[in-house]
Amino acid sequence: MQPMKKLFLLFALFAVGLLASGQQLSFYRENITMKIQEHHFYVSGTYYFRVDQPGIKQLYYPFPVSDLFGNPDSVYLFDLTNNVPIEPTVSDSSGLLFLADFSKYPDLGIQISYRQPLLGSKAEYILETTKVWGKPFREATYQLIIPKSLIITRFAIVPDDFIITDQEKIYTWERYNYMPERNMVFEFSEEK
Numbered sequence: 233m234q235p236m237k238k239l240f241l242l243f244a245l246f247a248v249g250l251l252a253s254g255q256q257l258s259f260y261r262e263n264i265t266m267k268i269q270e271h272h273f274y275v276s277g278t279y280y281f282r283v284d285q286p287g288i289k290q291l292y293y294p295f296p297v298s299d300l301f302g303n304p305d306s307v308y309l310f311d312l313t314n315n316v317p318i319e320p321t322v323s324d325s326s327g328l329l330f331l332a333d334f335s336k337y338p339d340l341g342i343q344i345s346y347r348q349p350l351l352g353s354k355a356e357y358i359l360e361t362t363k364v365w366g367k368p369f370r371e372a373t374y375q376l377i378i379p380k381s382l383i384i385t386r387f388a389i390v391p392d393d394f395i396i397t398d399q400e401k402i403y404t405w406e407r408y409n410y411m412p413e414r415n416m417v418f419e420f421s422e423e424k
Contacts, residue, residue, distance in 0.1 A: 302349030359412035
């Protein structure tokens with residue numbers, strides 16, 4: 233079985249187990265900054281979760297998998313609410329599983345960052361797995377930063393706004409009650 237399918241199956245089984253046990257875990261907000269620079273895609277985000285019963289919960293975080301992407305590296309997880317780093321329990325090129333401690337607080341903010349080599353002219357941030365949670369994001373914000381010399385030739389999701397500085401282009405998206413229908417995909421080329 234492919235690693236992505238294996239981890240997604242683990243996550244799906246975990247989600248079904250939570251629902252069957254009557255526990256509610258919700259993923260209700262994310263704030264993501266992405267950057268394309270020197271053949272790498274950088275992602276750093278804050279993800280917000282809520283539970284109705286305290287305890288330790290296992291969460292799944294997917295990485296995009298394609299012949300155009302290398303294996304993610306420089307993965308960093310940090311529980312902002314409890315102020316502690318998090319070590320993944322399982323990690324491979326398609327995603328990771330980790331434990332989140334809701335013992336003291338029903339709401340957690342978790343920072344997740346990684347770098348992924350780009351082997352072509354495309355980058356991707358996974359959004360479609362939001363459907364597994366069964367509820368839209370209450371709020372979601374996204375920002376893509378690229379060098380001024382780079383041109384985005386295709387956005388899977390058109391940005392709401394952008395600004396151009398001396399060195400960079402910054403694209404932004406702001407969504408409320410948002411159930412993503414597709415992943416964020418960016419195809420790009422170098423300005424000639």
